[in-house]
Amino acid sequence: MVELNPNSLVGAQQVTPVLLVIGTRPEAIKMLPVVRALRQVPEVDLKVVTTGQHRQMLDQVFAVFGEKPDIDLDLMTPGQTLGDITCRVLKEMEALIAEHNPGLVMVHGDTTSAMAAAMAAFYVRVPIGHVEAGLRSHDIQRPWPEEYNRISIDAMAELLWAPTSTAVLNLRAERPAKHDTTRHIEVTGNSGIDALLHVAKGLEGDELASIDVALDPSKKLVLVTGHRRESFGGGFGRICDALVEIAKRGDAQIVYPVHLNPQVKQVVEERLGNTSAIHLIPPVDYVQMVALMQAAHVVLTDSGGIQEEAPALGKPVLVMREVTERPEAVATGVAQIVGTNVDGIVAAATRLLSEPDHYERRARKVFPYGDGTAAQKIAASVAAFVKKAQNSKDQAR
Structure with a gap:
């Protein structure tokens, strides 16, 4: 008996695996609104991956948003160095990407775990989406090593969701638009404001x-x-x-x-x-x-x-x-x-x-980082990206 691939049927819903990686509590706070929005995108088969850092604090944040990780890499060890984190995340994410064959790997911000996860995807040519792209202190030592991490992630990423127009200017200064035909940069606001207003x-x-x-x-x-x-x-x-x-x-x-x-x-x-x-x-x-x-x-x-x-x-x-x-x-x-x-x-x-x-x-309420709709904008961007990628595959067949 021949088994049919559901995705080959006319009119069937095309679904793309997406890995979304969370390391620390600040990442969880800002990524969980995005997780909730992506759960509503029918074209996306979302897998939320945690590296296991800040375990107790991570669990608290997940509970606030009624979420649980789909995959826990459990990489936290006492006294670990930045080199330890980089090597372990890189190796484990390499295996995870091979297992799930994602169409997109999403990371947030500027942690070493986010940088290593992005690098694992980059090495096997899987597209990377960077939430909170384009932030710069313009001092490689401050914050350390975060300034290097975010520059590195932005250099590898294909989808860059910038919180502000200033962040976009930083990205364009590093790689002018005329030399940058493969990346999509979008101002979304910061998903941390989504989380704050929700709580x-x-x-x-x-x-x-x-x-x-x-x-x-x-x-x-x-x-x-x-x-x-x-x-x-x-x-x-x-x-x-x-x-x-x-x-x-x-x-x-x-x-x-x-x-x-x-x-x-x-x-x-x-x-x-x-x-x-x-x-x-x-x-x-x-x-x-x-x-x-x-x-x-x-x-x-x-x-x-x-x-x-x-x-x-x-x-x-x-x-x-x-x-x-x-x-x-x-x-x-x-x-x-x-x-x-x-x-x-x-x-x-x-x-x-x-x-x-x-x-x-x-003491004034100001909102330079968005109005609480960043997660919805990011989810819409991901939906458009996976649809475009799927259409390109279909046309190539």
Whole structure:
């Protein structure tokens, strides 16, 4: 008996396998709205792949969006180096691509796992789609190694979904349109705003009750996050010194969910653990983080995602880095680069805590990264891409 291939039947729905790779929690936050949108595209057989990094935090984010990974590579090992991550992701993704024969591999942002997954696809000539393409600090060392990773992914990708027009200009500057006939670049906004608005809408008001910290309603909440490799060592020491000075004011309380990386956790706990106005807490889930941002008076961060999210909530942001690949938020006046200099951090925070007029000018809801429809735009782009690819195959037969 001859078995018929359903895809060879006239009028049958053509389906293309697509692998979407998620490594860290920030990637999950921004990719899960895209996952939900792609689940509704009939031409796509989506497989969500996790590398196994940030396992506990990943599980929390997946639960928020009612999703589960289809494939877990379980690559997380204690003390792994960037080289370890690159080699293991590259090897495992190579095998996965051979097994599933995808028509597209999708990655997000600038992590080493995203770069290695893209490289695995590139080596076997499978098209790559890059969510959040075109971000640049224009300093290869800052953030490190993220700036290299995103440049590398963009050089390999065929579909580039840029969050802003500035990101498009960065891509075009690196490869002018007249020399770039194979790539599709599209401004979609940032899918992180999709995730933020989804979660903020569902907050019920008691999300902070589950956080093990006694907040004083009479004091202004300063929310801090910090984890960048470029600040390991002296940078984190200076950040800690600045936070101690801010805590001495008496009218502010600092909440710092401490990243699990030992090079962050050890320094922060040693330097800040005995300061009464500073609350060091374990990493919080994404819903709790959004609730903390909403409750905050000001946010101090080196996180890229929070530089996008806090402005959408109307919260002033002090960026504890020397450069940023997100200049759009700085241009609005809501975000300010303060570096890791003690005096710079303290002076900027003091103005926001002490000068109501200055605070009101900075505490405005702005949306330089989109209106919450990025995931739908990306899904539509993927649908058009797989249809075009399938039509080309049909014509070649």
